[in-house]
Amino acid sequence: MRSSHKQVIIDELSSHETFAACSRDDIEALVDAGGHFALPPQWSLLQEGVPADAAYVILEGTAHVYRERDVVATVGPGDLVGEMALLGGGQRSATVSTVTRMTGLRIDYDALVGVLRHRPRLTEAVTSVVRARRIALSTT
Numbered sequence: 001m002r003s004s005h006k007q008v009i010i011d012e013l014s015s016h017e018t019f020a021a022c023s024r025d026d027i028e029a030l031v032d033a034g035g036h037f038a039l040p041p042q043w044s045l046l047q048e049g050v051p052a053d054a055a056y057v058i059l060e061g062t063a064h065v066y067r068e069r070d071v072v073a074t075v076g077p078g079d080l081v082g083e084m085a086l087l088g089g090g091q092r093s094a095t096v097s098t099v100t101r102m103t104g105l106r107i108d109y110d111a112l113v114g115v116l117r118h119r120p121r122l123t124e125a126v127t128s129v130v131r132a133r134r135i136a137l138s139t140t
Contacts, residue, residue: 033107041099048095059103062102063076084134
């Protein structure tokens, strides 16, 4: 990834609530661990019940989150998806389908675990997302 493009991504993620408590170094480590992805509209990013191997940080676009066939959330820039399977057992608990064209970072679980091991603020950010999602899903 070009250095200028990488800095744009770090700046963008730094401005989102998900990563507000993280340092630029934390976010840079996350960006370095990931690879870029792009998907067209109406494309499945994650499928409920499927074994998981990566988490995703959305940079552009929006997606709907489904449990069974019900929309339970909409996610967009700065949101993290796919993290629940990492911390909760290995299978996807929801389906995420793009509404618009989407770009972001795909981070393999092994790489994410490696980053989180050395980045307590980033670990807390991911853990906070998981807690909030579990609460939201338990009320639907």
